[in-house]
Amino acid sequence: MEKIAKRSSGVILICLIIGWVSILCSVPSAMAAEKVYKWNFSLWGGPRAWTKPLHAWAKDMEKATNGRWQIKLHYGGALAPPKENWDGIKAGMFEAAGICSAYTPGKNPLHTVAELPFIAPNKNINISRMQTALWEHPALLKEMGDRWNAVPLLPACICQYHLMGNKRISKTEDLKGARTRIGGEIARVLKMFGAVPTLVPAPEVYQALERGTIDMVGFPWTYSYGAYKAYEVSKYVTIPMSLGTMACFYIANKDAWDALPENFKQIHKKWYDRSPEIWAEEYKKADDKWIPIFKKKIEFVNFPESERNKLVAKAQGVYEKWVEAREKDGLPGRDVFNYYLAKRKEITGK
Numbered sequence: 001m002e003k004i005a006k007r008s009s010g011v012i013l014i015c016l017i018i019g020w021v022s023i024l025c026s027v028p029s030a031m032a033a034e035k036v037y038k039w040n041f042s043l044w045g046g047p048r049a050w051t052k053p054l055h056a057w058a059k060d061m062e063k064a065t066n067g068r069w070q071i072k073l074h075y076g077g078a079l080a081p082p083k084e085n086w087d088g089i090k091a092g093m094f095e096a097a098g099i100c101s102a103y104t105p106g107k108n109p110l111h112t113v114a115e116l117p118f119i120a121p122n123k124n125i126n127i128s129r130m131q132t133a134l135w136e137h138p139a140l141l142k143e144m145g146d147r148w149n150a151v152p153l154l155p156a157c158i159c160q161y162h163l164m165g166n167k168r169i170s171k172t173e174d175l176k177g178a179r180t181r182i183g184g185e186i187a188r189v190l191k192m193f194g195a196v197p198t199l200v201p202a203p204e205v206y207q208a209l210e211r212g213t214i215d216m217v218g219f220p221w222t223y224s225y226g227a228y229k230a231y232e233v234s235k236y237v238t239i240p241m242s243l244g245t246m247a248c249f250y251i252a253n254k255d256a257w258d259a260l261p262e263n264f265k266q267i268h269k270k271w272y273d274r275s276p277e278i279w280a281e282e283y284k285k286a287d288d289k290w291i292p293i294f295k296k297k298i299e300f301v302n303f304p305e306s307e308r309n310k311l312v313a314k315a316q317g318v319y320e321k322w323v324e325a326r327e328k329d330g331l332p333g334r335d336v337f338n339y340y341l342a343k344r345k346e347i348t349g350k
Contacts, residue, residue: 102183
């Protein structure tokens with residue numbers, strides 16, 4: 001009987017040990033399952049139509065994950081100036097960031113196909129769709145991942161550019177000598193007509209116009225002119241120039257993205273797929289707000305189609321030079337350019 005009692009006690013002790021080990025082993029798993037992922041998002045300027053949908057996205061991601069994915073938006077270049085967001089992403093200084101390729105020349109050359117002059121679709125929704133299509137090309141994903149340890153986050157488009165400022169431009173000849181805030185490949189075409197391109201960071205545009213440092217500013221129509229108050233120190237806006245757009249979008253640090261649970265990524269994907277519609281709606285709200293305000297303050301100058309055609313004719317050479325420059329650097333410039341044109345036709349019919 002004594003042996004049986006001892007054996008029973010031993011069995012009970014072993015069971016208790018196994019039970020405690022199981023509990024201890026399960027604690028880390030339970031803790032991991034409830035881990036909170038905190039992201040910091042680097043932006044410049046203030047809230048505007050380009051950034052406003054991010055607030056809804058961040059709120060939706062937190063709600064859909066029961067508070068486990070928390071995204072904090074930092075404005076005003078608080079985490080990094082716009083020129084350094086690629087570097088900040090690569091270094092893991094923050095998890096997400098806004099990017100405008102014109103601010104970071106040479107850092108993502110293949111992405112600049114989207115900002116070739118007069119190449120972008122006219123509808124905002126289609127500009128965003130073009131960005132999602134570009135991110136289906138392996139060369140652009142490679143450019144992001146290999147060089148910057150980044151992945152696409154949201155394909156927020158930038159609207160077509162027009163010109164606002166203090167020089168009345170109704171024909172191409174009026175561009176001569178116009179100190180114009182414009183960047184990227186669009187600047188190359190305007191320069192052929194005598195404009196003097198300079199890339200002033202958006203937050204500095206108001207002061208530059210007010211002091212006469214620049215004559216005209218190319219901005220996304222209409223929200224940027226409103227957000228940066230350019231209309232307050234301008235006399236004219238020339239439309240419809242439809243110069244093109246800038247390659248601006250949102251990216252994430254690859255390590256931070258990969259660390260997210262798979263169901264978080266699926267939740268995000270639903271938002272990603274709806275992004276073109278979401279940003280198009282936001283820009284429509286901006287137009288409804290700002291156009292009446294602009295009309296009270298400044299003169300709307302019509303830019304005839306015949307004059308715009310002169311600009312478009314010069315753009316063909318810019319396209320070829322863009323391709324040649326990419327190919328010279330060992331990049332598939334021709335393939336990416338042809339891919340863009342094919343996707344644009346698929347999306348817009350043109």
